[in-house]
Amino acid sequence: MLQVLFNSLVYASMIAVIAVGVALCYSILRFANFAHIQFAVVGGYLTYSFAAIPGLPLPAAVALSAVATGLIAILVDILVFSRLRDITPEGKMIVSWGVALFIRSVVAIIYGGGGRAFDISSEAVIVGDAVFTTLDALVVAVAAVLMLLLHLFLNRTRIGSGLRALASNADLAVTRGIPGERLIRLMWFLSGALAAIGGTLLAFETRLQPNMDLIILLPVFAAVTIGGLSNVFGAVLGALILSFAQNLLIYVDFGALVGGDSWQIPTQFRDYVAVLALVVVLLLRPRLSPLAGR
Amino acid sequence: MTAMTDVLTLSKLTAGYGPITVLDDLSLTLRAGEVVALLGANGSGKSTVLKTAMGLTHVRSGSIALGARDVTQLPAHGRAAAGLGYVPQTRNVFGDMSVADNLRMGAYLRPKTFEQEVEKVFALFPRLKERRRALAGNLSGGERRMLAIGSTLLLNPSVLLLDEPSSDLAPATVDLVFEAIADVHKRLSIPILLVEQNVTKALALASRVCVLVRGHEALDAPVGAVDTHDLHALFLDGGVRTS
Ligand SMILES: Nc1ncnc2c1ncn2[C@@H]1O[C@H](COP(=O)(O)OP(=O)(O)OP(=O)(O)O)[C@@H](O)[C@H]1O
Ligand SMILES: [Mg+2]
Numbered sequence: 074m075l076q077v078l079f080n081s082l083v084y085a086s087m088i089a090v091i092a093v094g095v096a097l098c099y100s101i102l103r104f105a106n107f108a109h110i111q112f113a114v115v116g117g118y119l120t121y122s123f124a125a126i127p128g129l130p131l132p133a134a135v136a137l138s139a140v141a142t143g144l145i146a147i148l149v150d151i152l153v154f155s156r157l158r159d160i161t162p163e164g165k166m167i168v169s170w171g172v173a174l175f176i177r178s179v180v181a182i183i184y185g186g187g188g189r190a191f192d193i194s195s196e197a198v199i200v201g202d203a204v205f206t207t208l209d210a211l212v213v214a215v216a217a218v219l220m221l222l223l224h225l226f227l228n229r230t231r232i233g234s235g236l237r238a239l240a241s242n243a244d245l246a247v248t249r250g251i252p253g254e255r256l257i258r259l260m261w262f263l264s265g266a267l268a269a270i271g272g273t274l275l276a277f278e279t280r281l282q283p284n285m286d287l288i289i290l291l292p293v294f295a296a297v298t299i300g301g302l303s304n305v306f307g308a309v310l311g312a313l314i315l316s317f318a319q320n321l322l323i324y325v326d327f328g329a330l331v332g333g334d335s336w337q338i339p340t341q342f343r344d345y346v347a348v349l350a351l352v353v354v355l356l357l358r359p360r361l362s363p364l365a366g367r
Numbered sequence: 368m369t370a371m372t373d374v375l376t377l378s379k380l381t382a383g384y385g386p387i388t389v390l391d392d393l394s395l396t397l398r399a400g401e402v403v404a405l406l407g408a409n410g411s412g413k414s415t416v417l418k419t420a421m422g423l424t425h426v427r428s429g430s431i432a433l434g435a436r437d438v439t440q441l442p443a444h445g446r447a448a449a450g451l452g453y454v455p456q457t458r459n460v461f462g463d464m465s466v467a468d469n470l471r472m473g474a475y476l477r478p479k480t481f482e483q484e485v486e487k488v489f490a491l492f493p494r495l496k497e498r499r500r501a502l503a504g505n506l507s508g509g510e511r512r513m514l515a516i517g518s519t520l521l522l523n524p525s526v527l528l529l530d531e532p533s534s535d536l537a538p539a540t541v542d543l544v545f546e547a548i549a550d551v552h553k554r555l556s557i558p559i560l561l562v563e564q565n566v567t568k569a570l571a572l573a574s575r576v577c578v579l580v581r582g583h584e585a586l587d588a589p590v591g592a593v594d595t596h597d598l599h600a601l602f603l604d605g606g607v608r609t610s
Contacts, residue, residue, distance in 0.1 A: 159385070231471070231478050234464075238472045241461040244423055248455070250447035250476040250522065 075203035077324045081317040083209045084292075086216030087278065089312035090271035091289060092296040093223060094264030096308040099297070100240035101260055102158075104165035108149060109268055110286045110293060111176035116142040116269020117276035117285065118184050121191065135273050139266040146265025147258050155254070173286070181283055190280040212274045219267065220309055227305065236260060288344075292316070295347035298354050319346040372399040373434070374526050374558050375420060375451075380429035382419045388427065389415040391582045395560075397526065402552055402559045404569040404590070406598065407579035413562040414456050416579065417528040420560070421453045422446050433526065448476055452524025456531045456562070459515035462504030466495060466514055469503050473518030481521070488517035491547050509540035516544070520551065527551070527559040534564055541565065545572065566598065 091113045098106045116138050123134035153172055157165055195208035227233040236256055238246040247253045275289065296315050300307025323343050328336030375397040383389040389412045397403050407413050418424045420431060422443035430439045433449050441449065461469050470488065474481040489496040492513040498506060503514060512532060519527070532548060533541040545568050552559055552572070563569035570576065570590050578586035578598065586593070 231475065234468055234471060235475060237464060237468075238461050238475075241463050242458055244443075245455065245458060245461065246472070247443040248421055248423070248447055248451075248453045249472050249518070250444050251472070252442075252444045254442070 085312040085316035089309040092308040104162040108172035112268035113272030117272035120273040142269035143262035143266035146261040188282040291347040295351040376432040382426045404573035412582040450525035452519040453528040460503040473521030
């Protein structure tokens with residue numbers, strides 16, 4: 074059971090760092106941005122490229138990747154979404170699919186189809202009957218620090234409060250002198266940078282592969298949906314709930330539960346828990362869902 | 368009056384929302400020291416005038432000047448920085464933020480003097496000080512209106528646009544709000560463009576009255592020169608002008 078908790082925490086950490094960007098974007102621009110997933114992929118690959126620069130330490134490579142991906146996110150806004158501010162949320166959502174596929178193709182052209190792995194040294198730590206690695210601990214710590222910093226930024230700084238005001242009531246916010254468009258750019262930068270770090274952590278734990286986006290798409294959007302989108306930190310809570318549900322479901326020995334032979338849900342079905350959670354939440358709270366529009 | 372004293376000039380504005388045109392060739396001037404009451408039937412476009420002055424609508428033609436400066440192309444946040452203070456009719460607080468955060472957003476452009484300035488708002492509306500930790504969305508209607516006005520004052524505006532500051536309030540609160548507006552106008556001599564349903568209250572405060580009929584100005588006269596009957600005719604018949 075402790076193992077389920079560990080696994081959930083590590084998985085939730087990676088998903089949450091990516092998912093908060095979806096929630097940030099939704100809270101201000103009111104659309105589900107599917108292109109966001111690609112920022113995580115781009116970030117992972119960029120970290121890989123920067124890490125290949127001789128003499129550049131890995132943390133610096135991650136930071137560079139975060140900044141670069143943040144700038145790419147701003148570029149996406151300048152080229153695409155800033156021109157579509159007044160169209161419906163559904164329209165923006167569909168455009169975001171197009172952007173996602175475009176970025177996916179660019180990544181495929183540059184990095185090809187093969188998988189790549191980071192060479193991260195990590196040791197196992199045994200706690201009771203459970204195991205986690207030093208890398209796991211690092212992933213959870215990085216995610217926790219990032220979420221804490223984001224929380225402090227949004228709640229304790231003037232500009233962060235300006236972002237909240239913009240999310241709360243954009244028309245009122247600009248009449249207060251809050252530069253709406255500039256803060257929207259900042260929001261894109263933060264989302265992109267966080268996604269890059271989330272994607273990098275995921276690549277550390279697994280490996281870089283061209284279809285990474287499809288692997289994280291459902292969990293990220295399910296987490297944001299469960300979290301309710303109204304609150305950025307709902308995404309964090311959503312990631313924790315989702316990931317715990319997923320890990321618990323594949324951990325429980327259903328065969329033994331009914332007194333028969335041991336039978337567990339095959340691991341590859343884990344992601345369908347995300348689908349199930351998504352459907353349940355859509356049914357229960359359609360108005361809060363990004364997929365249901367406004 | 369010379370053009371020098373014009374603080375807000377709307378000239379020949381045609382404006383609306385997306386494809387919808389609401390204001391039709393509207394001109395209106397607010398001069399230094401004045402309170403202008405902007406009256407009109409429901410849906411005649413009063414709120415749209417204020418939103419257009421603030422930069423929240425789509426302007427098809429015409430111009431808007433703040434003092435001598437043309438602000439037609441300036442985005443709303445730039446107009447706020449230039450001194451336009453706006454209290455919207457609805458959705459005029461950040462409901463999911465605290466009272467204190469709302470006030471801080473009012474002072475977004477002047478964060479350094481916030482601590483002193485907010486005390487002036489608390490002096491005007493002591494109730495806000497007691498409620499400063501509450502979520503704005505949980506305030507009563509009267510408290511919310513005070514917060515909306517107080518937040519706007521923190522901008523240190525040189526012109527105020529007030530959209531029905533007394534609507535849906537209990538009579539005692541209406542008096543309180545109007546006293547505060549009169550106080551601000553006298554003490555800081557801020558010119559005010561005031562949209563109001565409460566004609567008696569509005570005329571008591573205003574020096575000039577403008578009546579809007581279907582997005583068009585139907586009357587612009589000093590308060591002393593208008594007959595209340597004419598006003599009612601304009602309101603009810605939408606455009607019948609007898610004087
Ligand atoms: N956001 C909007 N989008 C489209 N049309 C709008 C919008 N806001 C107002 N309108 C329309 O513009 C016209 C004028 O509305 P406005 O709110 O300016 O009137 P008003 O005089 O302030 O009315 P009230 O006395 O009810 O406040 C109305 O026909 C209204 O339906
Ligand atoms: Mg109105």
